[in-house]
Amino acid sequence: MKYDYILMRYGEIALKGRNRKKFIHRLHENVLGKLKEFPAIKIKSDRDRMYILLNGENPEPIITKCKNIFGIQSISLAIKVENDEIQIKQAALHALTEAIGAKTFKITAKRINKKFPIGSQEMNQILGGHLLSNTDGYTVDVHYPDVEINVETREDATYITSNKILGAGGLPVGTAGKTLLLLSGGIDSPVAGYMTMKRGVQLEIIHFHSPPFTNDRAKQKVFDLAEQLTSFGGKIKIHMVPFTNLQQRIYSEIPHGYSMTVMRRVMMKISEAVAKKEKILSLTTGESLGQVASQTMESMNAINDVTNYPILRPLIAMDKEEIITVSQKINTYDISIRPYEDCCTIFVPSSPKTKPRKEKVLQFESAMDFTEDLKNTINQIEVVEITKASKEDDEFSDLL
Amino acid sequence: MIYLDNSATTKPFPEVLDSFKQVTEKYYGNPSSIHRFGADAERLLSKARQQAAQLMQVHAEEIVFTSGGTEGNNVAIKGIALAHQNRGKHIITSQIEHPSVFEACRSLEELGFTVTYLPVNTDGVVAALDVKRAITKETILISIMHVNNELGSIQPIQQIGEIAKQYPKLFFHVDNVQGFGKIPQKLENSGIDLCTISGHKIHGLKGTGLLYVKKNTKIFPLFDGGGQEGNYRSGTENVAGAVSLVKAMRLILDKQSREVENLTERTALLIKKLEQINTVIINTPNQRAPHIVNISVPDYKPEVIIHALGEKEIYISTKAACSSKKPDESAVLSACGFNKNISESALRISLNYQTTEKEIELFCQSLTETIQQLSEVMG
Structure with missing residues (x-):
C-alpha cells in the first residue's frame, strides 16, 4: 500500500457563493498548467477540494510545485480506499508507519457519508486500537500528536491522510484581473508583485532601462525576477521601455532637486499608456511609505497626480525587514541584490526633494515638451514573454 | 576490453x-x-x-x-x-x-x-x-x-x-x-x-x-x-x-533510480562466482556499496595478477589507484584488522551500470585461469 493521491484543500474559495465554480475552474487550470511535466497524473476538482491521482508519479516534486499555487490552503498525501473497515485499517496503519520521526499520533475520523455504518467516534476508537496493537513504540496523544491521521469517509471512497502541508493561501491567479507592475530590479517590487498575485491578480511587468548606462545583466536580472514570479502563476509579459533618451533630457532640463519627481511622473504616464493599451485596470508599485525620497507623502501625491488609474501599493505599510523576509521566502532576494545599475540608480541627483511641491513640478515641466519623446518611447517598447522555460533555457537544458 | x-x-x-x-x-x-x-x-x-x-x-x-x-x-x-x-x-x-x-x-x-x-x-x-x-x-x-x-x-x-x-x-x-x-x-x-x-x-x-x-x-x-x-x-x-x-x-542519478538493483545483483553474482574459486577470499562486507568488490588471493602478488589479466585486456586494480604507488599493504584493509597476508594481496573489482553478466563471467574465468597458470609457474 502506498500514497496514491494528493489532496488539496481550497482556501478562501470555499467561502465564495455563486461564482465559486469560476474560481475552482481557474484553480484547476492553474494546477494543470503547473504540473504539465507529470503526464501520468489525473486531476479532479470537487466543491471543496482537489485530488491529484498520482498514477505512480513521485509525490515530492508535485507537492513542491503545488505549494506555490495560490488558492490552496493545505496539501496532504492521501490513500484512497473503499468504504470498507479492513481497507481503512490497513491504510491508517500505513499512514502512521510512513510518518518519519513520529512517536505519538491521533486519529480524526469524519463520516460525511452517513450511510456508512461506523460513526466517527467509533471509528476513532477502532483505528486507535488497531494501530496500537499492530505497532511498537507509538502512543496516542490527542493534544499534541506528532502526526494526525485524518480519515474521511465520503460518498465515493474513504481518504486517509496524515500531516497537512501548508499551501500558499490566497486566491487563484487570474480570478481578479490584471495589474501592471512597475519592476525596477530592487528588492521591493517583486514582493509587491507576489502579494498582488496572492490575491488572484495576473501580472504584467513594465521595466524602464537605459542602455548603455544599464547593461544586459541588469536586463537579465529583470527576466530572472519575472521567471521567479512565474512560479506563482502562469506566464508573464514584460514591457521593456527604452528610457535613455527621456532620462537624459529630464536630467539636463529639469533642476536636479526635481528631476527624480519628474522622472517618476513620466514613468507613470508611460505605464498608464501601456495599461490602457493592454486593457489592464491598475498599476502596482513596491513603494513603502517613507522609505526613500520618492516615497514620502508629498512625493507620492506629486507623482500620483499624472494618472487616474488606481495604483496598488501592497507594501505601503511594511518595514524593509519585513519586505526582505518575504523576498527571501519567494526566492527573489538573491536575484534582487545582484549589483547592477538600474534606471533608478543612474542620473540620481545628490539630494532629491523629499517634499516636492506640485506647482513647482508643473512649472518645470511646462518649460519642456515631452510629447514627441513620450510617443517615440512608447512606440519603441519591446515586449518579452517569460515562461518557466523560455527558448534560450531550452538550449541550455540540452547541454545540461 | x-x-x-x-x-x-x-x-x-x-x-x-x-x-x-x-x-x-x-x-x-x-x-x-x-x-x-x-x-x-x-x-x-x-x-x-x-x-x-x-x-x-x-x-x-x-x-x-x-x-x-x-x-x-x-x-x-x-x-x-x-x-x-x-x-x-x-x-x-x-x-x-x-x-x-x-x-x-x-x-x-x-x-x-x-x-x-x-x-x-x-x-x-x-x-x-x-x-x-x-x-x-x-x-x-x-x-x-x-x-x-x-x-x-x-x-x-x-x-x-x-x-x-x-x-x-x-x-x-x-x-x-x-x-x-x-x-x-x-x-x-x-x-x-x-x-x-x-x-x-x-x-x-x-x-x-x-x-x-x-x-x-x-x-x-x-x-x-x-x-x-x-x-x-x-x-x-x-x-x-x-x-x-x-x-x-x-x-547517473537517473541510472541510480532505475538500475541500481540490477547493478547490485550483478555484483552479487560476481561475488558468488568468486566464492567458487578456492584460492579467493572475499574481503568486502555483506553491507556494501552496489559496485565494489574487494578480494584477496593470498600468496600471489596482486601486481602479477593485475598484469596477467591486463594482457587479456581485463582491467582491475590493487588498492586505490591513488595509493598504488606506495608499497606494501593496503592501509584500509589493515585498519579493518585483516592480517598482512590478506591486506598485501588485495584486489579491487569495481563495476558500473553498463557492466554485463557476460563480462563478469569472462572475468571470473580469466581470473581462474590466471591463478592456475601462476600456481603452475610457482608450484
Missing part, C-alpha cells in the same frame, strides 16, 4: 563529452566579463549550478564547482580548520579515508591541529558511537567518507549527522566521491555541512567536481583571486566542465 576499475575512474558518457565540446566551442566567454558574451557564459554557469542544486535538493548558492574530489576534500577540511581554529583545533576522521582527506589532516597536524583517526570494525565501518565519544570541546570538524573506495563499506553517515546536529559548533564533512550515484544521500536537514563529489567517478570528466557548502558556513579559501564561486574558490570558472559535470550527475 573488460573494464572493471570504475572506482579509479570511469569512461565519460558520450552526452557528457558532447556538452563539454559544445560549451567549449560556443560559450567560451569569461563569466566575469561584463559584455554580453561573458553574460551568456555566466547565465549558463548559473543554470548549471541551479540544476546541480536541484539534483542534490539544496540551494544553488551552496554549490561550489571544483576540480574534483581531492580539491573538494582539501578545501573542505583545510578551509574549515583554518577559518574556525579559534574555536578549537581538534578534527575527527577515520583510519580508512581517502589520501586527500588523510593527508590533509596530516598537514594540519603539522600546523598544530590534533586529529583523531577513528578505527573501524572488521567490516570496514566506523561506529557512530565512537564519533560521539571522540568529540571534545575543541572539536571543529568531523570528516567521514560515505562509501569506502577500496572495500565498498558504507559508513553510518545519517547517524553521525544526527550526532553532529547536537553540536552546533562543529562541522561535518562527507567525502561522497564513491557514493554519489550509487547510494542516495540526503543533504537537507542531515547534519552534513560539506559534501565532496567528483566528476570522473560518475562518467564525467577529469578536472570536474563540486563541493556542497551549507549556507552560512565560513571556510577559509585556499585559492584567493577574483572571488569566483562565492569567494570559496577563485579562478576563472570552468563553465564547460561544470556543465558536463551536472549532465553526468543527472544521468
Whole structure:
C-alpha cells in the first residue's frame, strides 16, 4: 500500500457563493498548467477540494510545485480506499508507519457519508486500537500528536491522510484581473508583485532601462525576477521601455532637486499608456511609505497626480525587514541584490526633494515638451514573454 | 576490453563529452566579463549550478564547482580548520579515508591541529558511537567518507549527522566521491555541512567536481583571486566542465533510480562466482556499496595478477589507484584488522551500470585461469 493521491484543500474559495465554480475552474487550470511535466497524473476538482491521482508519479516534486499555487490552503498525501473497515485499517496503519520521526499520533475520523455504518467516534476508537496493537513504540496523544491521521469517509471512497502541508493561501491567479507592475530590479517590487498575485491578480511587468548606462545583466536580472514570479502563476509579459533618451533630457532640463519627481511622473504616464493599451485596470508599485525620497507623502501625491488609474501599493505599510523576509521566502532576494545599475540608480541627483511641491513640478515641466519623446518611447517598447522555460533555457537544458 | 576499475575512474558518457565540446566551442566567454558574451557564459554557469542544486535538493548558492574530489576534500577540511581554529583545533576522521582527506589532516597536524583517526570494525565501518565519544570541546570538524573506495563499506553517515546536529559548533564533512550515484544521500536537514563529489567517478570528466557548502558556513579559501564561486574558490570558472559535470550527475542519478538493483545483483553474482574459486577470499562486507568488490588471493602478488589479466585486456586494480604507488599493504584493509597476508594481496573489482553478466563471467574465468597458470609457474 502506498500514497496514491494528493489532496488539496481550497482556501478562501470555499467561502465564495455563486461564482465559486469560476474560481475552482481557474484553480484547476492553474494546477494543470503547473504540473504539465507529470503526464501520468489525473486531476479532479470537487466543491471543496482537489485530488491529484498520482498514477505512480513521485509525490515530492508535485507537492513542491503545488505549494506555490495560490488558492490552496493545505496539501496532504492521501490513500484512497473503499468504504470498507479492513481497507481503512490497513491504510491508517500505513499512514502512521510512513510518518518519519513520529512517536505519538491521533486519529480524526469524519463520516460525511452517513450511510456508512461506523460513526466517527467509533471509528476513532477502532483505528486507535488497531494501530496500537499492530505497532511498537507509538502512543496516542490527542493534544499534541506528532502526526494526525485524518480519515474521511465520503460518498465515493474513504481518504486517509496524515500531516497537512501548508499551501500558499490566497486566491487563484487570474480570478481578479490584471495589474501592471512597475519592476525596477530592487528588492521591493517583486514582493509587491507576489502579494498582488496572492490575491488572484495576473501580472504584467513594465521595466524602464537605459542602455548603455544599464547593461544586459541588469536586463537579465529583470527576466530572472519575472521567471521567479512565474512560479506563482502562469506566464508573464514584460514591457521593456527604452528610457535613455527621456532620462537624459529630464536630467539636463529639469533642476536636479526635481528631476527624480519628474522622472517618476513620466514613468507613470508611460505605464498608464501601456495599461490602457493592454486593457489592464491598475498599476502596482513596491513603494513603502517613507522609505526613500520618492516615497514620502508629498512625493507620492506629486507623482500620483499624472494618472487616474488606481495604483496598488501592497507594501505601503511594511518595514524593509519585513519586505526582505518575504523576498527571501519567494526566492527573489538573491536575484534582487545582484549589483547592477538600474534606471533608478543612474542620473540620481545628490539630494532629491523629499517634499516636492506640485506647482513647482508643473512649472518645470511646462518649460519642456515631452510629447514627441513620450510617443517615440512608447512606440519603441519591446515586449518579452517569460515562461518557466523560455527558448534560450531550452538550449541550455540540452547541454545540461 | 573488460573494464572493471570504475572506482579509479570511469569512461565519460558520450552526452557528457558532447556538452563539454559544445560549451567549449560556443560559450567560451569569461563569466566575469561584463559584455554580453561573458553574460551568456555566466547565465549558463548559473543554470548549471541551479540544476546541480536541484539534483542534490539544496540551494544553488551552496554549490561550489571544483576540480574534483581531492580539491573538494582539501578545501573542505583545510578551509574549515583554518577559518574556525579559534574555536578549537581538534578534527575527527577515520583510519580508512581517502589520501586527500588523510593527508590533509596530516598537514594540519603539522600546523598544530590534533586529529583523531577513528578505527573501524572488521567490516570496514566506523561506529557512530565512537564519533560521539571522540568529540571534545575543541572539536571543529568531523570528516567521514560515505562509501569506502577500496572495500565498498558504507559508513553510518545519517547517524553521525544526527550526532553532529547536537553540536552546533562543529562541522561535518562527507567525502561522497564513491557514493554519489550509487547510494542516495540526503543533504537537507542531515547534519552534513560539506559534501565532496567528483566528476570522473560518475562518467564525467577529469578536472570536474563540486563541493556542497551549507549556507552560512565560513571556510577559509585556499585559492584567493577574483572571488569566483562565492569567494570559496577563485579562478576563472570552468563553465564547460561544470556543465558536463551536472549532465553526468543527472544521468547517473537517473541510472541510480532505475538500475541500481540490477547493478547490485550483478555484483552479487560476481561475488558468488568468486566464492567458487578456492584460492579467493572475499574481503568486502555483506553491507556494501552496489559496485565494489574487494578480494584477496593470498600468496600471489596482486601486481602479477593485475598484469596477467591486463594482457587479456581485463582491467582491475590493487588498492586505490591513488595509493598504488606506495608499497606494501593496503592501509584500509589493515585498519579493518585483516592480517598482512590478506591486506598485501588485495584486489579491487569495481563495476558500473553498463557492466554485463557476460563480462563478469569472462572475468571470473580469466581470473581462474590466471591463478592456475601462476600456481603452475610457482608450484
